[in-house]
Amino acid sequence: MSSLTASYTNTPHGQTTTTEIFTHNLPSATPNPSTPDRIAYLSALHSSVKDLQADINAFLTQKMEEDKVAGAKVDDAKFEQNYGEEV
Secondary structure (H helix, E strand, O other), rough: EEEEEEEEOOOOOOOOEEEEEEEEOOOOOOOOOHHHHHHHHHHHHHHHHHHHHHHHHHHHHHHHHHHHHHHHHHHHHHHHHOOOOOO
């Protein structure tokens, strides 16, 4: 069985590099497929690409939310550090 795979690599601001792998299985392709077999394979490929894209989008949305929360913590710390001072 073959698979459709994508990887996302990130090195946030001097931190350790992380890699996320996304994989969806595809049906095995035959050497000389008939037209219905080819249509079925392409349909499965199309579906897997859409599912893979949805998985990647969900992952990136989660990462954006995490970054947003981390950024808010930095802003709060900066505010506390400068509290009562003119900035």
